[in-house]
Every structure is written in C-alpha cells, then in structure tokens.
Amino acid sequence: MDRSFARITLEQWRAFVAAAQSGSFLQAAERLGKTQSAISHAVRKMEECLGQDLFVVEGRRTRLTHMGRMVLPRARELVGHAAQIERFCTGFDPEAEGEVAIAIDIIFPRPLLFRALSDYARIYPNLSVIVHETALSGAKAMMEDGRISIAIAGQLPTSTIVEPILPVRFLCVAAPGHPLQALPEPTHAVLKEHRQVVLSDSGPRGVDSGWLGSRRRWTVSHIATSIALVCAGEGFAWLPEHAIRDELAAGRLRPLPLAQGARRVVQLHLGYMDHDGDMRQVLDLVGVFRDAVADAEDEDVGPDGGRRPSDDDAGART
Structure with missing residues (x-):
C-alpha cells in the first residue's frame, strides 16, 4: 500500500480533537456544526487508517484510549497550525507600510539576525525595521518604555510574552x-x-x-x-x-x-508586547526569528553558519 501521502484529512483531525476535548461525539458535532454520525464516521475512518482505537465509547460519553491520549497533543498542534495558516492568508497584507522597532542583544548571532531581516523583507518589502543593539538590561528598559515591539535578550519585563529562543x-x-x-x-x-x-x-x-x-x-x-x-x-x-x-x-x-x-x-528569550495596531506584522517577525533559529538547528550548523562545535573540539583548543 502506498503510504507516501496523508490518508487522514484535516477535517477528520478536527473531529478527533473536538471529540477528545468535549468528551462526546454529540458535543463535538455541535461545536463543529456537523451531525453526530459525521463525527463518529470520521473517527472510525481514522481508526481504520491508523489500525488503532482512539476512543472507548461508554454510554453517551467517549474516553480516549492510551493511543488516543498519545495522539491528542500532536493533533491539537496540527489543527492549531492549520488555523494559523488560515489566519495568515486572510490577514496578510504585503503592501503594509510603516516601521517595526526591535531590540537585539549584541550576543545574539549576527548571521541569524541578518537571515531573519532578509526573510522578513521578502514578506513585507515596504516595512522598515529599526534595530536597536543592546546589552544586558538595555532591551528590557526599552520594552518597558514602549519604544520597541520585539526584543531578544536575557532579561525581559514580566509583562512580556516570552519564550526561550537560543542559549x-x-x-x-x-x-x-x-x-x-x-x-x-x-x-x-x-x-x-x-x-x-x-x-x-x-x-x-x-x-x-x-x-x-x-x-x-x-x-x-x-x-x-x-x-x-x-x-x-x-x-x-x-x-x-x-x-x-x-x-x-x-x-x-x-x-x-x-x-x-x-x-x-546565557539563555536568550524572544519577547513581544501584546497590543493592537501593527500586531500582525509583529507576530510575523516573531515567527521569522523562530524559523531562523530553527533552520540553523536543522542544518546542524552553529549560529554563525560554521560547523556546530563539539566538546571534543573545545578540549582540543585548550
């Protein structure tokens, strides 16, 4: 059997996630605007494709099997990514103008910064980006003063939406x-x-x-x-x-x-303020930075484009 293509549709994954979260095929159907039979049919087709039971039906309620519990976090992520793509396509405006101000700690690798800026320019060719190069608490102070929308630094305000990006x-x-x-x-x-x-x-x-x-x-x-x-x-x-x-x-x-x-x-974090206005362009730039770091890791190279050093290399240099 040819398994080179996905046999489970996105709609079936949505049905599975809705049923898992609501605990019943009926409530999942109401949430998705479908019939109960459509939800149960979608789940049965998924189980046939996977060769695994995802739910155990107990009266009017459904309970996830061990495999169902294993699959659920990945399914939620898949459905969430699909929703993000849809929002991106419906709200994307390549003609957007203006500027976005960011602060980047000087220990953040320059090649990753250059890659992110270049990728962002291809998405928003008419947007200007102001890059403030900071050290230690500089980015935190600028974000607290409202002078920037995005920062990469080791220290950021507690009011910032923060995620680790690079050690x-x-x-x-x-x-x-x-x-x-x-x-x-x-x-x-x-x-x-x-x-x-x-x-x-x-x-x-x-x-x-x-x-x-x-x-x-x-x-x-x-x-x-x-x-x-x-x-x-x-x-x-x-x-x-x-x-x-x-x-x-x-x-x-x-x-x-x-x-x-x-x-x-030093663990660097990527942070941004949740506000209106240019939020779409800010979130897209956050995504570009994430991708730049992830791509460097996938390519198994160091952040400056060279081969990733090993502990043996460091020992040899001493």
Whole structure:
C-alpha cells in the first residue's frame, strides 16, 4: 500500500480533537456544526487508517484510549497550525507600510539576525525595521518604555510574552601569550590579579552580569572591541563562543583552563508586547526569528553558519 501521502484529512483531525476535548461525539458535532454520525464516521475512518482505537465509547460519553491520549497533543498542534495558516492568508497584507522597532542583544548571532531581516523583507518589502543593539538590561528598559515591539535578550519585563529562543555559550579566553595561559589551572583568586574586559550594560540601571571579581577592568560597549582587546593581550574575558570561532581556530585566542567556571551559558528569550495596531506584522517577525533559529538547528550548523562545535573540539583548543 502506498503510504507516501496523508490518508487522514484535516477535517477528520478536527473531529478527533473536538471529540477528545468535549468528551462526546454529540458535543463535538455541535461545536463543529456537523451531525453526530459525521463525527463518529470520521473517527472510525481514522481508526481504520491508523489500525488503532482512539476512543472507548461508554454510554453517551467517549474516553480516549492510551493511543488516543498519545495522539491528542500532536493533533491539537496540527489543527492549531492549520488555523494559523488560515489566519495568515486572510490577514496578510504585503503592501503594509510603516516601521517595526526591535531590540537585539549584541550576543545574539549576527548571521541569524541578518537571515531573519532578509526573510522578513521578502514578506513585507515596504516595512522598515529599526534595530536597536543592546546589552544586558538595555532591551528590557526599552520594552518597558514602549519604544520597541520585539526584543531578544536575557532579561525581559514580566509583562512580556516570552519564550526561550537560543542559549549562547561563553568561554573564558585570553591571548596565547597572556600570563594566565602559563598557569596549569588558574583559579578565580588568580584572575582577580589580572585585567578583565567586560561589556557595559546599555540599560539605565547598569546591571552586572557574570563574574566581575577582577580588581582591574576595562569596560567596553561592543563585543568586537572586547575581542580585539583580548586578542591584543590586554586582558581576559568571557566571550560568546560563536563570535570568536575564527580567533580560536587561528590560535589568536585560547580558552583558559580554569578549575571551575570556564564555560557558562546565557539563555536568550524572544519577547513581544501584546497590543493592537501593527500586531500582525509583529507576530510575523516573531515567527521569522523562530524559523531562523530553527533552520540553523536543522542544518546542524552553529549560529554563525560554521560547523556546530563539539566538546571534543573545545578540549582540543585548550
């Protein structure tokens, strides 16, 4: 039998979800505007196609079987995606004009940002996007002030609709000739005696992040400056691994073999405010960012387009 095409229709999945949620074929029929016999027939055809019972009928009520309970979350997702596509097609306006303001933390990989902006421009060629590059609490402050519609950052307001989007791995690194590289396993007490290069907070509160125990610090506002200073041997820093892949490969930077805390992870979140006006364009841009990150993961590459590093690679670089 040819199984290369779907044998269960979307209407049948809708019938299954409605029956599962209401607990009866009759109530499912009323919800969908169909007859009870149409719902029961749809479910029976599904069970024949799957070779599995999805419901057990108990009088006027229906109860999901174990397989039915397993299938239900996936079926809900399928029906939900179909509804989203329908809403997209009915409300999509490629001629929409205006602008959308967003804030992106500077540790978010630039290639993913560029991919998302390029994809969004193909959907809305007449819309302008204002990108504010922020650090630490900067995006949170801008969203609280109502200056942006979307943010990707580690810290966002509690009133924001938030979802995790990307973990960013940091490595503690220094130039090959830095004195710390000559030590077999430097401790944090030793680090205090050496200059640390840190990123400043672009928000008004000046929030600290990570280990700031060094007595001597140089604070800069962009990762590129931090990388240049560390490569020049002026200090050590925790830097996003994706941003220093070339420097690591070329030997311009080397991870410090710390006893503890050589690696850390910052979880970035994607957040937006639920408001009217340009909500359609905002939600579409949120979706574009989701897809950009998911596509990079599906391609099994790092966020900067290179091969995804393994723990063995990191060990070799130390």
